[in-house]
Amino acid sequence: MMELLADLAGGFAVVLTIENLLFCFAGVAMGTFIGVLPGLGAMLGIALLLPVTYYLTPEAAIIMLAGIYYGGEYGGSIAAILINVPGTPSSAVATIDGHAMTKQGRAAVALFVSAVASFAAGSVGIVLMMLFSPLIADFALSFGSVEYFAVLLLGLVGAASVGRASVIKSQLAVILGVLFGTVGTDVSTGVQRFTFGFPEFITGISLVALAMGIFGFAEIVSSTEGSAGAQGKARIRLRDMLPARGEIRASFAPFRRGTALGALLGALPGTGPTIASFMAYSLEKRVARDPTRFGDGAIEGLVAPESANNAAAQTAFIPTLTLGIPGTATMALILGALIIQGIQPGPRLMGENEELFWALIASFWIGNLFLLVLNIPLVGLWVRLVRIPYRFLFPSIVCLISLGVYSIELNIFGVFVVVGTGIVGYAMRVSGIPAAPFLMGFILGPPMEENLRRALMLARGDFTVFVTSPISAICVALAAVALAWPVASWSYHKLKYRARAT
Numbered sequence: 001m002m003e004l005l006a007d008l009a010g011g012f013a014v015v016l017t018i019e020n021l022l023f024c025f026a027g028v029a030m031g032t033f034i035g036v037l038p039g040l041g042a043m044l045g046i047a048l049l050l051p052v053t054y055y056l057t058p059e060a061a062i063i064m065l066a067g068i069y070y071g072g073e074y075g076g077s078i079a080a081i082l083i084n085v086p087g088t089p090s091s092a093v094a095t096i097d098g099h100a101m102t103k104q105g106r107a108a109v110a111l112f113v114s115a116v117a118s119f120a121a122g123s124v125g126i127v128l129m130m131l132f133s134p135l136i137a138d139f140a141l142s143f144g145s146v147e148y149f150a151v152l153l154l155g156l157v158g159a160a161s162v163g164r165a166s167v168i169k170s171q172l173a174v175i176l177g178v179l180f181g182t183v184g185t186d187v188s189t190g191v192q193r194f195t196f197g198f199p200e201f202i203t204g205i206s207l208v209a210l211a212m213g214i215f216g217f218a219e220i221v222s223s224t225e226g227s228a229g230a231q232g233k234a235r236i237r238l239r240d241m242l243p244a245r246g247e248i249r250a251s252f253a254p255f256r257r258g259t260a261l262g263a264l265l266g267a268l269p270g271t272g273p274t275i276a277s278f279m280a281y282s283l284e285k286r287v288a289r290d291p292t293r294f295g296d297g298a299i300e301g302l303v304a305p306e307s308a309n310n311a312a313a314q315t316a317f318i319p320t321l322t323l324g325i326p327g328t329a330t331m332a333l334i335l336g337a338l339i340i341q342g343i344q345p346g347p348r349l350m351g352e353n354e355e356l357f358w359a360l361i362a363s364f365w366i367g368n369l370f371l372l373v374l375n376i377p378l379v380g381l382w383v384r385l386v387r388i389p390y391r392f393l394f395p396s397i398v399c400l401i402s403l404g405v406y407s408i409e410l411n412i413f414g415v416f417v418v419v420g421t422g423i424v425g426y427a428m429r430v431s432g433i434p435a436a437p438f439l440m441g442f443i444l445g446p447p448m449e450e451n452l453r454r455a456l457m458l459a460r461g462d463f464t465v466f467v468t469s470p471i472s473a474i475c476v477a478l479a480a481v482a483l484a485w486p487v488a489s490w491s492y493h494k495l496k497y498r499a500r501a502t
Contacts, residue, residue, distance in 0.1 A: 004130060011358030014059055015366055023060045024363050027067020028370045034068070035075020035087045037400050042072025042088070046333045050340075058341040058356055063363040065334050066317070070364075073273055073313045074118045074371055077306060081110045085216040085397060089207050090273040090309050092215055092439055093281045097294060097301030104297050111379045112241035113251070113299060114306045119372045121259040121307035125314030126364045128263050143268060145455035146465055150475035151268075152448035155275060156441065157479040158282035170437045173428070177441025180205060181449075188453050200413040209417040210442060212401045214435045217422025220394045241379055247299040254284050254300040258307030266312030267319060272331075273312040278440045280308035286482075314364060321357065 014020065034045040045068045053061035076087030081098035094114070101110040143151075156174060183194045184204030195201040243251070258280040265276040284304040285291045294301045320331045343353055405414040425435055459465035467473045 007354070007358045008130065008362060010355065011360070011362035012365075014355060014359035015063065015362045019057075020060055020063055020359075020363070021366070023056070023064040024067050024367050025370050027064040028071035028367045029374060031068035031071020031073075032075035032078075032371065032375065035072035035091075036078045037087060037404060042069045042330055045072060046330060046337075050333060050337060053337050053340060058338070058343055058353075059359045061337055061341060062334070062356065062360055063367075065337050066360060066363065067367045067370075069330055069334065070122065070310065070313045070367065071371060073309055074115070074375070077114050077118075077309070078111065078375075080215075081114065081302075082107055083397065085220075085401070086211060089211045089439070089443070090277050092211055092274075093277045093305045093436055094302060095215055096281070096436060097296070097298050100295060100297035101302070106297065108241045108379050109243050110302060112376065113243055113302055115372060115375045115379075117251075117255060117258075117303045117306040118310040119368050120255065121262065121309075121311040122314050122364070122368045122371075124259045125263050125266065125311040126361060126368070128311075128315060129318060129364075130361055143471075144469075145451040145458065146469045147471045147475075148268075149448055149451040149455055150466060150469070150472035150479075152444050152451065154475040154479045154482075155279050155282070156444045156448060157482045158279060158286065169433050173433045173435070173437040174441035176428075176433075177438040177443075178445035180210065180438075181442045181445035187450050198413070200411065204446070205421075205442075206405070206414055206417060207443065209405045209414045210421050211439060212405060213418040213421030214425035214428075214439060216397065216401050217418055218425030218429055218435070220397060221422065221426045241376075243299060251299055251303045254304040255307050257283060257287075258304035259311045262308030262311030263315045265308070266315035272316055273309045274443055276308040276312035277305035278436070278443070280304040281436075282440075317360070321360075 015024065030045055030049075031042055034042060046065050049065070049068070053065070056064070072088060073090060076091035077094045077098065079085050079087040080091040080094040082102055084095045084099040084102075086092040086095055098110045098114065101107065156178075181204070183201055185192055185202055192202060261280050261283060262273070262276040265279065266272060281294075281301060281304055284300050285294050288294065288298075288300065316331055317334075320335055343356065401418060402415045405418050406412060428435060428438065455465060456463070465472075466476055
């Protein structure tokens, strides 16, 4: 432990210089601002600033890019809570209960809770990185195609509980999401599926474009006659941000579960904050005594996904740094920045570049503190956004969404995808089909299919491979129980009703 503290002290000695502190603050500030803007996200910010890292020291470069990453994860939740438009795909689940709190005039409470949960969960993720990076990396390596499929299957089944709609409509939303996820080139055979002659669909539908369409464009279409944030206050005091005592007590367990789940999923390559936040919300709704509260501004429905989101954002660095395996596209850009600096991520990073590793860890502590100090005073400013009449606000949102989606691939086709998926999202809203399970199905469907086919090829078509692995067997069993439970519950209540009638 003393050696660990000594290494951390060395990391703080590197970070606590004027230059590195400025780059750390600039990173989290830019990340927050970019995250608030719908459709942009941390990946775009990192991509735009990647050439700048040529002229920086390795420590300053990685500190700044990391700050943009986890700052963007927090900033994305601000737009999700206030205007029901997720700044990033991982913040989409915050629209469910976070925006419901805004409609109740509790936007300041929602933003405050999001900031505190993000800071606390991020801190836990940093501690886990310090203590268990090699152990978690080894555990992540033990996951093969069988285990990944089982975990993703469980997440897909649990996705039906995200939202307030009936189980049938939620499952239909998941299936629709999976179908949308099949658009593009089949990884195993190279066959193009459902591209309809559009070359832009060869690589699949853009996740950012789909999320902006399903949530953002659909929200705009359904709210153009309303006024955003009529209940927003002109002046926000600290006591206006604080949740009730009962809500504080109710937040501890969701925080623990969300943080633990996010820390684990963040360390698994190919998962990351988006999957972690959705699965945390699904888990919280499953264990809640009164799940009908979710969707009406339940504090647990905001604390759990925000904790998972930011814990995963921190532990996502574990496979990137210790294994050289980026879990997300954003992590791949950060990996590229390290390589540009002549640093090779992998098992030898902690030995050959120990100073850089611990400087990055120390910058996480400082960056998370910067986020807390920066955003809590800005709660009043953010809340004022919802007081703007929607007829003035929505043109700006449309422009930002279009600009963000266009800037990803510099192709106008992405804007058309936003409009098309927005029409689908509006139709789903009118028919009562929830959007969150749809997005979850879109995210989990492709990797689940890929790992299923890979596992069956390695097992020569033997399906029993999914019950011979302990992790896989547990996940498959839980998924089967989750599928059977609504049917069993309905049958039980039906029989009970008949028994009373007779």
